[in-house]
Amino acid sequence: MISFFRRLIRGYIKSNLLLRILMGLLLGAVAGLLCGPDIQWIKPLGDLFIRLLKMIVMPVIIFTLVVGAAGIHTSKLGRVGVKALLFYVLTSAFAVALGLLFGNMFSPGEGMALTAMHSAGDNSINLTKPDLIDTLLNIVPSNPFAAIAEGNVLATIFVSLFTGVALAHIRECENVQTREAAQALYQFFEGGSQLVYVIVHWVLQFAPIGVFALIAVVFGNQGAAAFGPLIGVTLTVYCAFVAHLVLVYGGILTWRRISFRQFLIKARAAMVTSFVTRSSGGTLPVSMEVAEKEMGVSRGIFSFTLPLGATLNMDGTAIYQGVCAVFIGLAIGLPLSFEQQLTVIVTAVLASIGTAGVPGAGAIMLLMVLDSVGLKVEQGSTVAAAYAMIFGIDALLDMGRTSLNVTGDLTVTCVVAQSEGELQTEVWNNRLPTTPAAQKI
Numbered sequence: 001m002i003s004f005f006r007r008l009i010r011g012y013i014k015s016n017l018l019l020r021i022l023m024g025l026l027l028g029a030v031a032g033l034l035c036g037p038d039i040q041w042i043k044p045l046g047d048l049f050i051r052l053l054k055m056i057v058m059p060v061i062i063f064t065l066v067v068g069a070a071g072i073h074t075s076k077l078g079r080v081g082v083k084a085l086l087f088y089v090l091t092s093a094f095a096v097a098l099g100l101l102f103g104n105m106f107s108p109g110e111g112m113a114l115t116a117m118h119s120a121g122d123n124s125i126n127l128t129k130p131d132l133i134d135t136l137l138n139i140v141p142s143n144p145f146a147a148i149a150e151g152n153v154l155a156t157i158f159v160s161l162f163t164g165v166a167l168a169h170i171r172e173c174e175n176v177q178t179r180e181a182a183q184a185l186y187q188f189f190e191g192g193s194q195l196v197y198v199i200v201h202w203v204l205q206f207a208p209i210g211v212f213a214l215i216a217v218v219f220g221n222q223g224a225a226a227f228g229p230l231i232g233v234t235l236t237v238y239c240a241f242v243a244h245l246v247l248v249y250g251g252i253l254t255w256r257r258i259s260f261r262q263f264l265i266k267a268r269a270a271m272v273t274s275f276v277t278r279s280s281g282g283t284l285p286v287s288m289e290v291a292e293k294e295m296g297v298s299r300g301i302f303s304f305t306l307p308l309g310a311t312l313n314m315d316g317t318a319i320y321q322g323v324c325a326v327f328i329g330l331a332i333g334l335p336l337s338f339e340q341q342l343t344v345i346v347t348a349v350l351a352s353i354g355t356a357g358v359p360g361a362g363a364i365m366l367l368m369v370l371d372s373v374g375l376k377v378e379q380g381s382t383v384a385a386a387y388a389m390i391f392g393i394d395a396l397l398d399m400g401r402t403s404l405n406v407t408g409d410l411t412v413t414c415v416v417a418q419s420e421g422e423l424q425t426e427v428w429n430n431r432l433p434t435t436p437a438a439q440k441i
């Protein structure tokens, strides 16, 4: 009996990880549809997976970002930063515009003549509007240890970057004693980053079970009804996601002579993980593994661009906010004017930047976008009713937008790395032996 279980576990670990994750996804959907809300008991397994991912996010960011920033020449860091930020902001702006375009083309919500039937209060939505200035100010923590302990990703990135750059500086110091101390500190962080990668590899072994549970609960709760009256908005959002993926990411990669097809094959583990976890931040360990082991991006680049992208670059969220703004306008019989849509472009880019890489964050930030064009989500209003409808299927929309968010981060990382001569073609072409983890993905 014991040897049977041992063989079972060994077989499980040896089989292809991606295949296992996909199986978990499909079987989870079927189980959810068959069992309905009764499948709720399985939720703790999904929560456990999310907790495991979250557990390693902060250590991964701190160790890899400090090592990455400390290992890269200060002048290069500035260049990489500017390039990455430029790509991130431009693609986000394009994403909102695309969302608006698709929203206008497909017109989801048109003719709904919504009344205030679903009051926001009934759906227990948190209507507190996030303050953008505060979000931006919070990037600089007044207490770095508190920021890390609270899981404030953006602030942790800031502190880690600061530490890494300072470390790079003292590693080149003329004083021998200081230089040696800096070297010892660098080795500590280097050791830490190796350690967290091993933990990531172990955590990923649980992914298929976690995925099964997460999907089963979504389908169990929402069932086929999830595709009911909101099928229009879901289709519009997903069509825009695909268009952005092909036109923008495909276009940028092809322009840089990087095979888009190869890129998708290599990025698949991160795309699937983000789809099911609905968290860019949670997927970070997987994205980093993919960037390094599958794509051959040097650590000095991805340790900076990926955590930054996971918090700032949210193209999927920007598209979703564009479509939803149009949907809500149409649903309440007040279509957005051209000027209002221009405002949406600006606020949705800012909102997507301020959106945390956690499940559902984009839906909260949508409140800020709606507010900017006078669509106030107040209890009992028609805007609140339309918002509540979208909120009801947020899990479905969040899956696609998070996956696109992560794919965008990897695209920019590849392009920036290539432009810096930091994309190892031997690894990209699979000519170098990769780790067991990468082989299995």
Ligand code: ASP
Residues within 6 Å of the ligand: 278, 279, 280, 281, 314, 316, 317, 355, 356, 357, 358, 359, 360, 361, 362, 363, 398, 401, 402, 405
């Ligand atoms: N869940 C998304 C992410 O983690 C953010 C959002 O809700 O739009 O990227």
